[in-house]
Amino acid sequence: MRFFLGKTWILLVCLNACPCYAGQLPHTVAILPFVNHTPRQEAGDIIRRCFYNQFSSLNYVDMELSTIDQLLKQGHLYSTLMEHGEAVSPKTLRRVLGTDAIIYGEVTDYGRLFAVLYSHIRVGLRIRFVNVLTGEVVSTTKETVTLREGGAGIEVLGIATTMVRTVMNARETVFLEATDKLCRNVAKKLPNPARKSAMSISAPSIRFVLHNGAARLLEPDMDLRVVVVGDAGQNAWAELPSCGVRISLKEKSQGIYAGSYTVKKGDVCSEGRLKGYIQDMNKHTGVVLDSLGPISMATPKNLPSLISKTMRISDAxxxxxxxKVTVIGPGGHLIIGPGTEIRVDKGGALVVQGSLEVCGSAHEPVSFLPNGEVSWKGLLFVKDSGPSRLAGCRIEGAKTGIKARKCRLSVSKSRIRNNEWGIVADRAEVVLQHNYFAENRYSGIAIRSGTGSIEQNDIRYNGQYGILIHNTRPLIKHNNILGNKQAEICVKSIFPKIPLDVSRNWWEFSGPEGPKLKGPLSYLPASKQPFIP
Known part of the structure; x- marks a missing residue:
C-alpha cells in the first residue's frame, strides 16, 4: 500500500469501458465517505475500508482515510458528504483535499434477503470516479454481490473455521466474503496507470485484517483478538495507533497470523482504527486497514436504577x-445527546414512566446495544408515560427494540435492526418517519389498535413480516418495503373489513403477482422508485 493522500471515495456505477478512458489518468486520489442507504449503521464504513484496501493495489497515490476525514471535518463538509454525497462539488473537494481525483460512493445494499428455502447475503455499491483537475468522469460503476447464507463463506476465505470463530461468527464471515468480492470486482473495472520503475518493488500482500472488537465495548480484562491473512513466512503485527497499542502476531498456519491484547484498567479508545502489517526480510511492509469496524475500549459509567428528575447525558x-433495569420515573426526564453509547447487560431494560428525549443524528446516533453476545429487553414505554421523542437511535440485540403501551411516541431517523421484534405498539399513538427496520427476527413494525403513521421508512429483510397490523388502520405511505420473509405487510384483523390502503409504497417487485401481502390490502398504485429515508 502506498501512502500520501487517501483512497478514492467510491460511488458504484457501472462503466464497462473503464479501461478505455481516453484522458490522462490522475495521480493522487481521495476516497470520500460513502453515503449509506442501508439499515446497517456500519455498512458505509466497512465497505469504504474494504474498497480502500483493494484500490491500493492499483498504481495511484492514495490518501489515508483518517487524513481525508480530518480535512473534511475541518472544512465542515464531512456530514454533508455522509448524507448527500455529490452535493459537494469536485472543485470544492479539490480545494480542501488537494488531490487530482475523488471517488464518490453509495452503499445500496448490505443485508439478508429471504428466499423460499434459504436466505442470501446481498451487498451493493455505486461509485463515481472524478478527475477534479479536468472535471471529467474517469469511471462510474454499479455492482451487487449475493451469496447464499450458510454456504461456503468460511472455506472461500481460505481460513480455518476455528481460527475465524475466535474473532467473528459465521454470518459475519459471509458478509466479509461478499464485501471482499464486491470491492475486488469494482477495483478490477477501474483504469490502472502504468507502474513506474520507482514503484516496482511490491510489499507483502494482505487480504484480511480481522478482529473481535467491532460493534462492542471492550472493558478491562477483556481480550482484543486479531487475525491477519496474507503472504506466508513473514513477520506480522497489528497496531491501534489512537490507543498506543501494538499486538505481536504469530503465524498459526500458512499465511494466517494471530495474536491478542488484554485491555487494561485506564485504557480509553473511542472509534480506534486497527491496522495490520506484514513485513518481509527486506523490510518491505504491507499495510491494510481492518474491514470490520472501529474499536472502543473504556470502563463504562453505570446509569442509576431510578431517574426521578431531569437528567442529561452526552457522548463526552x-x-x-x-x-439490570433503569427506570425513568413518573417525574423523570432523560435527555441523551448525539453520539452517546449505552450498553445493556443481559436481561436489562430502560423502562420509561416519565419521558425520554433522544437527540441523535444519522452520523452521530445514540446507540442502545447489548453488552456482549447477550439479549436485553429493550426500551419499554409503559401506560400513561409522558410524550417521548427518539431521533437518531441505533437499537440492536433486544427482545423488543421499542415497546410502547398506551402512550405517545415519535421515532425518526433511527436504525432498529437485529432484534427479535423491531417496534411493538399496543393501543399507542406512534409516528414513525425516516427509519430503518431491518433483520429483526419476527416483525419490523407491529401495531395493535391505537393510531399511527408510517412514512418514508425502509422496512426490509425481517424474518416474518415487515409490518404486522391488528385492529387498526395506520397511515402507510412512501416507504420501501421489501425482502421480508413471510409477507411485506400482514393484517391479522381489521374493522371495517374493507382493504387497508397501502398504495404509494415501493415494493421492489416485477411481474403481475405483486408484493407478498396477507389480509385485506390495496397496494396499487405502487411507487415506481424507492424512497430515500
Missing part, C-alpha cells in the same frame, strides 16, 4: 451501562 461523559 460516556459510554454508559445499564446493569
Amino acid at each position: 461523559g460516556g459510554p454508559y451501562r445499564i446493569r
Whole structure:
C-alpha cells in the first residue's frame, strides 16, 4: 500500500469501458465517505475500508482515510458528504483535499434477503470516479454481490473455521466474503496507470485484517483478538495507533497470523482504527486497514436504577451501562445527546414512566446495544408515560427494540435492526418517519389498535413480516418495503373489513403477482422508485 493522500471515495456505477478512458489518468486520489442507504449503521464504513484496501493495489497515490476525514471535518463538509454525497462539488473537494481525483460512493445494499428455502447475503455499491483537475468522469460503476447464507463463506476465505470463530461468527464471515468480492470486482473495472520503475518493488500482500472488537465495548480484562491473512513466512503485527497499542502476531498456519491484547484498567479508545502489517526480510511492509469496524475500549459509567428528575447525558461523559433495569420515573426526564453509547447487560431494560428525549443524528446516533453476545429487553414505554421523542437511535440485540403501551411516541431517523421484534405498539399513538427496520427476527413494525403513521421508512429483510397490523388502520405511505420473509405487510384483523390502503409504497417487485401481502390490502398504485429515508 502506498501512502500520501487517501483512497478514492467510491460511488458504484457501472462503466464497462473503464479501461478505455481516453484522458490522462490522475495521480493522487481521495476516497470520500460513502453515503449509506442501508439499515446497517456500519455498512458505509466497512465497505469504504474494504474498497480502500483493494484500490491500493492499483498504481495511484492514495490518501489515508483518517487524513481525508480530518480535512473534511475541518472544512465542515464531512456530514454533508455522509448524507448527500455529490452535493459537494469536485472543485470544492479539490480545494480542501488537494488531490487530482475523488471517488464518490453509495452503499445500496448490505443485508439478508429471504428466499423460499434459504436466505442470501446481498451487498451493493455505486461509485463515481472524478478527475477534479479536468472535471471529467474517469469511471462510474454499479455492482451487487449475493451469496447464499450458510454456504461456503468460511472455506472461500481460505481460513480455518476455528481460527475465524475466535474473532467473528459465521454470518459475519459471509458478509466479509461478499464485501471482499464486491470491492475486488469494482477495483478490477477501474483504469490502472502504468507502474513506474520507482514503484516496482511490491510489499507483502494482505487480504484480511480481522478482529473481535467491532460493534462492542471492550472493558478491562477483556481480550482484543486479531487475525491477519496474507503472504506466508513473514513477520506480522497489528497496531491501534489512537490507543498506543501494538499486538505481536504469530503465524498459526500458512499465511494466517494471530495474536491478542488484554485491555487494561485506564485504557480509553473511542472509534480506534486497527491496522495490520506484514513485513518481509527486506523490510518491505504491507499495510491494510481492518474491514470490520472501529474499536472502543473504556470502563463504562453505570446509569442509576431510578431517574426521578431531569437528567442529561452526552457522548463526552460516556459510554454508559445499564446493569439490570433503569427506570425513568413518573417525574423523570432523560435527555441523551448525539453520539452517546449505552450498553445493556443481559436481561436489562430502560423502562420509561416519565419521558425520554433522544437527540441523535444519522452520523452521530445514540446507540442502545447489548453488552456482549447477550439479549436485553429493550426500551419499554409503559401506560400513561409522558410524550417521548427518539431521533437518531441505533437499537440492536433486544427482545423488543421499542415497546410502547398506551402512550405517545415519535421515532425518526433511527436504525432498529437485529432484534427479535423491531417496534411493538399496543393501543399507542406512534409516528414513525425516516427509519430503518431491518433483520429483526419476527416483525419490523407491529401495531395493535391505537393510531399511527408510517412514512418514508425502509422496512426490509425481517424474518416474518415487515409490518404486522391488528385492529387498526395506520397511515402507510412512501416507504420501501421489501425482502421480508413471510409477507411485506400482514393484517391479522381489521374493522371495517374493507382493504387497508397501502398504495404509494415501493415494493421492489416485477411481474403481475405483486408484493407478498396477507389480509385485506390495496397496494396499487405502487411507487415506481424507492424512497430515500
